[in-house]
Amino acid sequence: DTAVSQTPKYLVTQMGNDKSIKCEQNLGHDTMYWYKQDSKKFLKIMFSYNNKELIINETVPNRFSPKSPDKAHLNLHINSLELGDSAVYFCASSRTVHGYTFGSGTRLTVV
């Protein structure tokens, strides 16, 4: 199946921990993204990478560090997790004129 897949689907962790979310796309897209959906369901971009190069960093705290080992992967590492980091994180990929494809999301709960 051609898709954007992200793991894990659910992540429950304690404050102060470090965690990672992985994302892979097999669509041949050259740009990948992380979006955050907050408790009010509003979706906002965090990062975008084009061909492994960081293009957009939307004033996200530096506890969040994306890493793109190749065009098909974009992982999100979060240090020193805080309660306010609880949200759903979506990975997406695109080739501009073809629109965006989103993963199924990772629900992060910090307790």
Add this chain to the structure above:
Amino acid sequence: KQEVTQIPAALSVPEGENLVLNCSFTDSAIYNLQWFRQDPGKGLTSLLLIQSSQREQTSGRLNASLDKSSGRSTLYIAASQPGDSATYLCAVNAEYGNKLVFGAGTILRVKS
């Protein structure tokens, strides 16, 4: 700064009705506009993609229009069904910045 507004915020209709969801955006410099559907606790499913040079796109019972100069798009759903119940999100792909800017969504409930 691009801002996207969706009206109404919520809509409840009986099955079989035709309905229109509205989306407006403040900056007309866009590559394209995409409508998504999100079911509770699920990811985003792309419904329709309209390029900036296009006026409308159709898929089954869905029709999306784009008036780029006035900063408006509508999603028309014909003969609504309970399975159409979901949140519908409008997102514009800015010409500069290569990112999607989302509206807050319209929560649709179709009653059987």
